Amino acid sequence: MSVLETQAQKVRDSAKKLLADATAQTVIGYADEGVDGLCVPVFITDVKDVGRLVWNRRSVPNLASYLIGRKGKTAIVAKPCDARAVVNLIVENQIKRDDVHIIGMDCPGMTDAAGAALHACETCQVNTSPVFDERIENAEVKPVSPEKRDAERGLDENLARFTKEMEKCILCFSCRQACYGCYCQTCFMDRGVPDWHPESPDMGAKMLYHLGRAMHLAGRCVECGACENACASGVDVRYLIREVTGFVKELYGYDTGLSLEDQPAMLTYQPDDREVGFLGGEAHG
Amino acid sequence: MADIKKETMRKLLAKLAESMTLVGPSDNGKVVEYKKTDADSVLMDDRISYKSPKEFYFPQTEKLLTFSRDEAVENTDVPPTVIFGAKPCDLEALRVMNAVFMEGRYADPFFDRHMSQNLIIGVGCLKKKPGCFCDELGLDMEFSDFCDIMLTDTGDTYKVEHLSEKGEKALAQLPETAKVTCANKRTAKKPDGDVIGLSADIEDITLFDSVNWSDLTATCQGCGMCTYICPTCHCFEFKDVSKDGCVERYRCWDSCIYPKFTLHASGHNPRASRADRYRQRVLHKYLYVKKNTGHAACTGCGRCLRSCPVGVNIKTVAKAVMEVAK
Ligand code: SF4
Numbered sequence: 001m002s003v004l005e006t007q008a009q010k011v012r013d014s015a016k017k018l019l020a021d022a023t024a025q026t027v028i029g030y031a032d033e034g035v036d037g038l039c040v041p042v043f044i045t046d047v048k049d050v051g052r053l054v055w056n057r058r059s060v061p062n063l064a065s066y067l068i069g070r071k072g073k074t075a076i077v078a079k080p081c082d083a084r085a086v087v088n089l090i091v092e093n094q095i096k097r098d099d100v101h102i103i104g105m106d107c108p109g110m111t112d113a114a115g116a117a118l119h120a121c122e123t124c125q126v127n128t129s130p131v132f133d134e135r136i137e138n139a140e141v142k143p144v145s146p147e148k149r150d151a152e153r154g155l156d157e158n159l160a161r162f163t164k165e166m167e168k169c170i171l172c173f174s175c176r177q178a179c180y181g182c183y184c185q186t187c188f189m190d191r192g193v194p195d196w197h198p199e200s201p202d203m204g205a206k207m208l209y210h211l212g213r214a215m216h217l218a219g220r221c222v223e224c225g226a227c228e229n230a231c232a233s234g235v236d237v238r239y240l241i242r243e244v245t246g247f248v249k250e251l252y253g254y255d256t257g258l259s260l261e262d263q264p265a266m267l268t269y270q271p272d273d274r275e276v277g278f279l280g281g282e283a284h285g
Numbered sequence: 286m287a288d289i290k291k292e293t294m295r296k297l298l299a300k301l302a303e304s305m306t307l308v309g310p311s312d313n314g315k316v317v318e319y320k321k322t323d324a325d326s327v328l329m330d331d332r333i334s335y336k337s338p339k340e341f342y343f344p345q346t347e348k349l350l351t352f353s354r355d356e357a358v359e360n361t362d363v364p365p366t367v368i369f370g371a372k373p374c375d376l377e378a379l380r381v382m383n384a385v386f387m388e389g390r391y392a393d394p395f396f397d398r399h400m401s402q403n404l405i406i407g408v409g410c411l412k413k414k415p416g417c418f419c420d421e422l423g424l425d426m427e428f429s430d431f432c433d434i435m436l437t438d439t440g441d442t443y444k445v446e447h448l449s450e451k452g453e454k455a456l457a458q459l460p461e462t463a464k465v466t467c468a469n470k471r472t473a474k475k476p477d478g479d480v481i482g483l484s485a486d487i488e489d490i491t492l493f494d495s496v497n498w499s500d501l502t503a504t505c506q507g508c509g510m511c512t513y514i515c516p517t518c519h520c521f522e523f524k525d526v527s528k529d530g531c532v533e534r535y536r537c538w539d540s541c542i543y544p545k546f547t548l549h550a551s552g553h554n555p556r557a558s559r560a561d562r563y564r565q566r567v568l569h570k571y572l573y574v575k576k577n578t579g580h581a582a583c584t585g586c587g588r589c590l591r592s593c594p595v596g597v598n599i600k601t602v603a604k605a606v607m608e609v610a611k
């Protein structure tokens with residue numbers, strides 16, 4: 001049995017136990033029921049259905065946002081990045097620690113239908129779950145490569161790249177809906193007053209949306225890549241957010257969703273915080 | 286039918302593009318999309334674009350009129366467009382759109398302008414792509430007559446047939462040596478097997494409670510992307526924008542998947558949950574449009590199931606609804 005299949009069997013065994021002894025009312029995991037081998041989210045509530053649960057390199061979607069608003073205790077099959085999302089949902093008081101049972105998967109990285117590593121997985125920094133109730137190990141998972149930040153670009157070059165990505169965007173908001181962190185009841189893009197969204201997919205509206213979302217994910221993005229995986233238009237949605245995540249790390253030494261005790265970078269203030277984090281503060285450098 | 290080389294087809298497209306905008310399947314480096322392109326780079330293989338070509342006859346945003354206190358001027362400026370490489374599912378979808386916009390109580394002048402200006406060149410599919418289920422909707426993946434010219438891909442050449450006078454005129458612009466006269470004679474084949482469908486006689490309200498919509502759609506994230514890329518989704522809203530002392534009125538795509546779609550000014554939302562909204566999507570496609578026009582508004586192009594980030598499958602949902610409706 002392959003290592004992944006062993007992990008899958010352990011997921012099923014665990015789900016069976018959790019449901020049978022009523023530790024959890026629902027297990028959220030993956031079923032091999034999508035087009036082109038994509039594993040789709042599945043909600044298992046009955047022991048007799050645990051056979052639908054799978055785990056493989058196409059277990060792509062981030063399941064964390066399904067936890068918001070759920071009643072009863074829920075177990076979640078979590079890739080390490082998804083577990084970070086769960087941790088941050090707890091830190092941001094969207095769900096309670098006691099309401100969730102994290103099945104933390106050691107993760108070999110996910111692929112697209114053709115078997116190529118997903119963009120986010122190529123640069124993954126965390127491939128074992130930082131917080132879990134049970135860990136399902138995979139001895140083949142290698143330590144991660146040191147962080148690669150995109151090289152600094154000049155303003156013109158940055159704008160040219162951003163514009164090129166935005167040309168592909170159809171402003172469908174799928175990236176927002178796929179993001180665990182975009183749980184606002186009414187997104188700024190959906191507000192009537194002020195009219196953020198001119199209802200026309202022009203450059204201005206697209207840039208406004210992506211810039212706004214990037215700022216809202218500062219110190220909150222867990223680098224799961226769900227946004228870019230969701231984008232049917234092939235936009236490199238995450239490229240701005242990666243930059244912002246890099247700044248947060250550089251300025252505050254903070255990584256999102258690694259610990260339940262950490263104070264979120266954007267929700268705390270220390271007198272010695274660098275001025276560059278404020279509007280009109282020192283120039284970046 | 287007559288054969289012409291793909292290279293000759295490119296020449297014809299280049300010729301047509303002198304006076305019209307050419308759109309067709311193009312590779313944006315990551316995915317195949319429908320966009321403005323040129324005769325040299327338009328794709329002539331069997332790949333299907335992730336979104337349908339509907340934006341070229343029902344644009345994502347379209348200016349309808351400009352008005353002030355004194356006068357209103359309708360926008361009649363529609364760029365004549367060659368839509369190249371539409372698949373049979375897209376053409377059948379166009380038939381549905383045409384029924385919706387043109388055959389009801391009102392005819393839509395904007396849609397009409399696009400349809401009369403556009404030249405539509407269809408191409409039959411060589412094989413089903415993952416997720417395609419046109420056959421399960423009773424459609425022929427190789428042929429649809431709802432176009433001006435229909436092509437059949439035979440490798441380096443296309444078999445060509447025209448289905449309208451517009452198509453015939455366009456073919457007359459082929460370089461001398463390749464001139465073809467090739468009126469269409471065939472009709473679409475009916476595939477074997479059961480067709481997914483609901484009877485138009487069903488009382489819709491009976492399906493509201495008897496189907497377990499929450500379970501069927503539990504994983505939908507409510508993004509609405511499926512409605513944007515679908516060739517038959519046609520819901521819209523209006524938006525007024527003030528400009529230079531006048532008001533410009535736009536028609537913009539909307540989506541039943543968005544909570545704001547049915548939000549009342551009072552704050553009440555009759556379709557409060559995602560399940561309510563997805564129910565609308567499915568029943569609109571398989572029942573309401575059928576009641577109104579006789580056609581189901583899903584042609585099985587498979588785009589929504591291929592692109593849904595969480596793999597929500599309208600075919601599975603439609604079949605589950607059929608079971609209940611039996
Ligand atoms: S912004 Fe993208 S990568 Fe970051 S948490 Fe949201 S979905 Fe994941």
Ligand code: SF4
Pocket residue numbers: 176181182183184186187188189212213216217
């Ligand atoms: S983009 Fe910002 S406002 Fe919109 S849902 Fe995401 S975090 Fe909330």
Ligand code: SF4
Pocket residue numbers: 168169170171172173174175176230231232233234235237
């Ligand atoms: S980046 Fe992609 S998913 Fe996000 S709004 Fe644009 S097209 Fe939609």
Ligand code: SF4
Pocket residue numbers: 174504505506507508509510511512542589592593594595596597
């Ligand atoms: S079915 Fe899929 S693509 Fe459509 S709104 Fe739901 S999550 Fe988005």
Ligand code: SF4
Pocket residue numbers: 511514515516517518570582583584585586587588589590599
């Ligand atoms: S509902 Fe889905 S399969 Fe049917 S026509 Fe629309 S995109 Fe294609």
